[in-house]
Amino acid sequence: MNYLAPVLFVLGILIVGFGVLMLVPLSVSWLIADGAHTAYDEAVLITVAVGALMSCSLRGRKRDIRVREGFLLVALTWSLLPAFGALPLYLQIDGLSWTDAYFEAVSGLTATGATVLSGLDELPLSINLWRTFMHWIGGLGVIVLAVAILPLLGFGGRGMLKAETPGPMKDSKITPRITETAKGLWVVYLILTIACASGLRLAGMPGWDALMHAFSIMGLGGFSSKDASLGHFNSLDIELVAIGFALLAGINYSTHFLVLSRRSLVPYWFDREAHYFLGVLAASTLALSLYLWPDAIYPDFATTLRYVAFHSVSLATSLGFATTDYAQWPMFGQLWILFLGSFVACSGSTGGGIKMMRAVILYKQVFRELMRAMHPRSLQTVRFGATVVPDSALHAILGFMFIYVVTIVSMTLLLVASRLDVVTAFSAVVACLNNTGPGLNLVGPASTYAVLSDFQTWVCSWAMLLGRLEIFSLLVVLMPAFWRR
DSSP states (O other), rough: OOOOOHHHHHHHHHHHHHHOOOOOEEHHHHHTTOHHHHHHHHHHHHHHHHHHHHHHGOOOOOOOHHHHHHHHHHHHHHHHHHHHHHHHHHHSSOOOOHHHHHHHHHHHHHHOOOOOOOOOOSOOOHHHHHHHHHHHHHHHHHHHHHHHHGGGGGGOOOOHHHHHSOOGTTTTTTTSSSSHHHHHHHHHHHHHHHHHHHHHTTTTOOOHHHHHHHHHHHHHOOOSSSSTGGGGGHHHHHHHHHHHHHHHHHSSSSHHHHHHHHHSSSSHOOOOOHHHHHHHHHHHHHHHHHHGOOEEEEEEHHHHHHHHHHHHHHHHTTOOOOSSSSGSHHHHHHHHHHTTTTTTTTSSSSSSSHHHHHHHHHHHHHHHHHHHHOTTOOEEEETTTTEEEEEEHHHHHHHHHHHHHHHHHHHHHHHHTOOOOOHHHHHHHHHHHTTTOSGGGGEEEEEEEEGGGGGHHHHHHHHHEEEEETHHHHHGGGGGGGGOO
């Protein structure tokens, strides 16, 4: 158990840093006098005090974080930071239970966007800012940020990054030094966020709203400052800006980094995963528009295409914004866009789901097995682009898909056993596990997760954490073998 000390030491520093980030909404609260500063005063004090006490008491035990310890640190970070992120919400919003406050913070940091809150238009501006700012912090990952700054304190973070990074890109680096990699990703993230906020502002969105929605879009979360989400603005220009930057956020950030560093668009051409990503979205948008058009839900095909395109991109990338109640669509349309959120986003993006790379490789593996059935002696390989996928990667993807399906089934059964109807239960689990946000029926785009009981809310919170860490990174610390010497 001697590896707990360095893990807790680093965790303490991360908690202190998280408390420092609360100074952003605290400053805004003081600046505009929205009445929430007392809640932030207490939240910052508690967070910084706990983190400082933890780090100072273990200061002599710091050292580099190894891979196994990295898994533990990632699990503890993503499980505990929401508890501190929930403090401003719990202290400020009357009648909000701790269960719901923790759920809201988990949804924020995992960039899910599922909410239990209503009356968002009347909330203090700094509270909505904190909710969306948590999206931005969690979007690319607080662990990646930590990798960029922890070496300055005397210990590295390679183990943490390997535990945090999505499976298909665990062994890829865009710069020779891991710290430079993390810094490069955050530079790209910051540039795109500024561009997104500027685009929304030019499209007619008020300044504070533009900033908050930019945080949500680039983190691919779904929190809004309005109960009606982006539908509140009823602006085609705003929707087009949101679609454009959601597509950028759904592409591997390593590709964006290469584009900016080389000052060339060529890396986009060679990113095969991005081709599948955009192709599936384009085909789904056109097919679903043609499917809905005869039902006359909207007055003409152009309007149908507008709403289908926005919600296809929004849910497929796991953004989760809505401009209309798509619960009015036929059930096939609702299920299809929910299904898109399960696999469309690229690896290395801020999106959720199993990622497009895994889905394509899995499809090709199925095709290889069919060919083997017809030609048992033939040599078949699975390729992604020009790269031959090794059998070890195929086995890892098959194992991931198995546990992914088991997780959906198990959690759906848990919610159904708690007396929740099967459509709501299934869609809530899928939406939370894929970090999409809105589900169907009782948790659809026109309602919130406040209808769930405390037990159901905790199940969904666990699903969001599992989805954000791609299941294995969180489950591995629950294995008895993990705790053996």
